[in-house]
Amino acid sequence: MKAFNDLADFSNEEIKALVALAGRLDSNPEPEALKGKVLSLLFLSPSLRTLASFQAAMVRLGGGSFVISPDMSIHGLESRPGIVMDGVAAEHIREAVPVIASYGDAIGIRAFAERKSIETDMQENEFTAMTNLIDTPYINMESAMNHPCQSLADWKTMDDLNLPANGGKFVLSWAYHPKALPLAVPAATLHMAAKRGMDVTVLRPEGFELPDALMQKAAAAADVSGGSITATDQRSEAMEGAHVIYAKSWSSTRHYGDRLNDQKLREQHLDWCVDEHWFENAKDDCRFMHCLPVRRGVVVADEILDGPRSVVIPEARNRMLAQMAVLHQMLGGQS
Numbered sequence: 431m432k433a434f435n436d437l438a439d440f441s442n443e444e445i446k447a448l449v450a451l452a453g454r455l456d457s458n459p460e461p462e463a464l465k466g467k468v469l470s471l472l473f474l475s476p477s478l479r480t481l482a483s484f485q486a487a488m489v490r491l492g493g494g495s496f497v498i499s500p501d502m503s504i505h506g507l508e509s510r511p512g513i514v515m516d517g518v519a520a521e522h523i524r525e526a527v528p529v530i531a532s533y534g535d536a537i538g539i540r541a542f543a544e545r546k547s548i549e550t551d552m553q554e555n556e557f558t559a560m561t562n563l564i565d566t567p568y569i570n571m572e573s574a575m576n577h578p579c580q581s582l583a584d585w586k587t588m589d590d591l592n593l594p595a596n597g598g599k600f601v602l603s604w605a606y607h608p609k610a611l612p613l614a615v616p617a618a619t620l621h622m623a624a625k626r627g628m629d630v631t632v633l634r635p636e637g638f639e640l641p642d643a644l645m646q647k648a649a650a651a652a653d654v655s656g657g658s659i660t661a662t663d664q665r666s667e668a669m670e671g672a673h674v675i676y677a678k679s680w681s682s683t684r685h686y687g688d689r690l691n692d693q694k695l696r697e698q699h700l701d702w703c704v705d706e707h708w709f710e711n712a713k714d715d716c717r718f719m720h721c722l723p724v725r726r727g728v729v730v731a732d733e734i735l736d737g738p739r740s741v742v743i744p745e746a747r748n749r750m751l752a753q754m755a756v757l758h759q760m761l762g763g764q765s
């Protein structure tokens with residue numbers, strides 16, 4: 431495997447093999463599989479789970495890793511092409527990325543969306559500019575519009591819970607959050623659930639519709655898998671018969687990059703906080719998923735996070751197991 435950048439690059443059989451390998455590495459540890467291998471981790475955006483789970487994954491497989499982020503004692507990192515570097519930053523990603531990559535056998539890169547222009551972010555220009563600088567195998571640890579490691583873990587989490595693929599009803603719901611957040615997780619989640627064969631409903635208020643290109647990509651995946659895609663702002667209709675609700679906040683697409691108008695619009699939807707009332711029409715055992723971090727009492731009520739519906743902790747642990755499977759395949763782990 432040369433890159434783990436998008437679940438769309440893999441067949442369902444390949445994804446199922448990764449999920450099976452993740453489960454096997456949990457039940458039958460391979461502490462020497464990646465002995466002597468090094469993973470470089472470049473974080474241009476913050477993290478808890480991705481940072482810790484990649485480091486833990488490498489240790490559990492017998493390898494090692496190192497982390498570089500702008501908060502560390504590097505010389506200020508410039509990413510703009512063609513810039514005259516007479517300001518604070520003394521290092522350009524054109525040198526930094528290949529140098530960091532050269533110390534490892536694979537590299538993971540995280541760079542969130544700039545969130546000025548939706549067209550620019552949809553093109554993944556910043557992430558692609560970095561991966562074009564290297565020949566090393568690479569892993570997308572969250573880019574402007576994708577988070578494949580989260581999606582692989584989420585797929586495994588639903589398999590672990592025996593949630594149906596074909597015939598399973600998956601609600602991807604917008605939730606209130608005081609900040610305009612990236613579209614990477616909703617984009618990746620929508621596609622993942624469709625690819626898994628589920629009937630996916632995107633539940634969101636007006637002004638927060640997901641971009642057509644993302645809906646079309648998911649619809650194409652659903653066509654192959656036997657799933658379906660719909661969108662609505664009607665909560666009761668969306669939750670009818672749902673097996674799982676995946677909550678996430680994201681930026682207004684109507685006011686993308688326009689902080690004040692985004693804020694005005696999202697503040698009309700303070701009641702989009704998932705609580706038990708949301709589940710009135712859902713399956714009795716409907717589950718609650720979230721990629722974390724999550725704001726308690728804002729995105730979701732404590733009663734849900736602390737109750738039997740929530741699977742957010744095993745979901746987060748599956749990040750480590752899913753990434754172990756990716757690293758095992760990418761770095762030629764010996765079983």
Ligand code: CP
Pocket residue numbers: 476477478479480481572580721722723
């Ligand atoms: N879900 C997720 O990617 O978490 P972090 O941002 O903490 O890595």
